Amino acid sequence: GQQLNQSPQSMFIQEGEDVSMNCTSSSIFNTWLWYKQEPGEGPVLLIALYKAGELTSNGRLTAQFGITRKDSFLNISASIPSDVGIYFCAGSVSGNTPLVFGKGTRLSVIA
Amino acid sequence: DAGVIQSPRHEVTEMGQEVTLRCKPISGHNSLFWYRQTMMRGLELLIYFNNNVPIDDSGMPEDRFSAKMPNASFSTLKIQPSEPRDSAVYFCASSFSGADGYTFGSGTRLTVV
Numbered sequence: 001g002q003q004l005n006q007s008p009q010s011m012f013i014q015e016g017e018d019v020s021m022n023c024t025s026s027s028i029f030n031t032w033l034w035y036k037q038e039p040g041e042g043p044v045l046l047i048a049l050y051k052a053g054e055l056t057s058n059g060r061l062t063a064q065f066g067i068t069r070k071d072s073f074l075n076i077s078a079s080i081p082s083d084v085g086i087y088f089c090a091g092s093v094s095g096n097t098p099l100v101f102g103k104g105t106r107l108s109v110i111a
Numbered sequence: 112d113a114g115v116i117q118s119p120r121h122e123v124t125e126m127g128q129e130v131t132l133r134c135k136p137i138s139g140h141n142s143l144f145w146y147r148q149t150m151m152r153g154l155e156l157l158i159y160f161n162n163n164v165p166i167d168d169s170g171m172p173e174d175r176f177s178a179k180m181p182n183a184s185f186s187t188l189k190i191q192p193s194e195p196r197d198s199a200v201y202f203c204a205s206s207f208s209g210a211d212g213y214t215f216g217s218g219t220r221l222t223v224v
Contacts, residue, residue, distance in 0.1 A: 045214075
């Protein structure tokens with residue numbers, strides 16, 4: 001089946017640093033989404049992307065839908081301790097097919 | 112809206128026992144998904160429903176797993192008999208248009224001893 005390769009698997013960064021993570025696929029997706037999961041909770045949607053090349057921001061978060069439709073990245077600027085969690089990318093071919101999730105990037109922020 | 116509600120939050124059971132996980136999706140959402148999360152395999156889709164009808168259950172690992180959605184506001188995932196390798200966090204998620212961002216519940220952490 002379709003798979004999403006998410007990297008890096010984990011990151012340890014200093015508070016205030018910028019963070020970049022990405023997601024790649026061997027097949028095309030028409031929707032890319034980024035989720036964040038905090039301990040003991042379910043993933044929460046951060047950003048949704050629907051068009052190749054689209055660049056969307058949500059506060060300190062910026063995500064892009066790759067031109068080839070096979071990748072996406074998420075940037076977090078000026079990280080703070082509450083950014084800690086697992087970040088998942090997810091993709092879908094159409095509204096009639098379920099999301100495929102990457103395995104996540106575990107972010108730790110050192111104050 | 113209270114979001115997607117799952118119960119119980121935690122379940123510890125002995126091997127061989129039946130386990131039932133419950134989910135109440137967001138009112139008005141017409142798609143419901145059951146996921147299993149483990150460290151090794153990440154988030155795996157087990158089964159999903161559209162308008163209460165099971166569409167794809169190819170992710171259900173074995174016949175020991177079954178899921179039902181008797182109405183638009185309730186779904187269950189049952190494991191019978193349970194085994195230690197079923198230990199994981201099980202999430203239910205719902206959405207209106209399928210791919211436009213699922214809303215996840217807080218999950219049920221299942222431990223089978």
